[in-house]
Amino acid sequence: MLLLVDLDGVVYRGSESVPGVAKVLADRAAAGDTVVYVTNNAMHYRGDYVPRLAAHGAPVGPDRVVTSASASAVYVRDHMPSVRRVLAVGAAGLERELRELGFDVVTAAHAATRMSQEGIDGWAAAGHPDAVVVGLDPQLTYLRVAAAADCVRAGAVLIATNKDPLYPTERGFRPGAGSVVAAIETASRTMSRASIGKPEPYLLEAAAKLVNADPREAVMIGDALTDVQAGRAVGARTVLMLTGVTTRETADHLPEGERPTVVAADADGLASVLAALADG
Numbered sequence: 001m002l003l004l005v006d007l008d009g010v011v012y013r014g015s016e017s018v019p020g021v022a023k024v025l026a027d028r029a030a031a032g033d034t035v036v037y038v039t040n041n042a043m044h045y046r047g048d049y050v051p052r053l054a055a056h057g058a059p060v061g062p063d064r065v066v067t068s069a070s071a072s073a074v075y076v077r078d079h080m081p082s083v084r085r086v087l088a089v090g091a092a093g094l095e096r097e098l099r100e101l102g103f104d105v106v107t108a109a110h111a112a113t114r115m116s117q118e119g120i121d122g123w124a125a126a127g128h129p130d131a132v133v134v135g136l137d138p139q140l141t142y143l144r145v146a147a148a149a150d151c152v153r154a155g156a157v158l159i160a161t162n163k164d165p166l167y168p169t170e171r172g173f174r175p176g177a178g179s180v181v182a183a184i185e186t187a188s189r190t191m192s193r194a195s196i197g198k199p200e201p202y203l204l205e206a207a208a209k210l211v212n213a214d215p216r217e218a219v220m221i222g223d224a225l226t227d228v229q230a231g232r233a234v235g236a237r238t239v240l241m242l243t244g245v246t247t248r249e250t251a252d253h254l255p256e257g258e259r260p261t262v263v264a265a266d267a268d269g270l271a272s273v274l275a276a277l278a279d280g
């Protein structure tokens, strides 16, 4: 089976392992399952997750992690062949993913600096990009929003890595990529053309494509309702874990159209449901 596995709230919570989950995944991989990790987090380069996941004991290789940043780069390459130059609003991981696929990348930081030093608008400062790709930018400034909005108003296509309104941290909730996207959509009076991360299907489609699999054959394992929604959107079976943001109470009262295939309370529950799903 292909297992598409969310990270935060499933494999780990912050820096802590979720007890037993990495071992369950390692056992499944040893038995022949393919494990690909899928995260909406657009800040980190996907390769940076490899040592981190290995430290938790999870089965992982260099090409077994897809982020909403890497999937956005793939999406633009595959769906928008005329795009060459991209304005990246986000952290270093987003910039790197776009560069790796051959895009001519200018950062919002660079464009904002030119705007203020040279007194030019964001479109000129960014060198007339064809697309604006937006993730969580922890260094976001007013001028970076202005640069992105100028580019979109001038005709650059707006792509959201994801629209998560919030980003959970050990110090509580912070604004997520969706909050940054909303600022640029509002300022440019233009809705983003696509949002790549969960609950939309593109992140999971990119993950399945990476291992030449059909996403309809996959099992999506996640702790949020957006994981279930994304899984349903690609026709995958879904396992909702109660190890993260979703409570038993919420899971038990979902309307018909939002229910996962199965709910698993913890690692033992996950092992049982995956054994059952593997048996068909």
Ligand SMILES: [Mg+2]
Residues within 6 Å of the ligand: 006, 007, 008, 009, 010, 222, 223, 224, 244
């Ligand atoms: Mg999660």
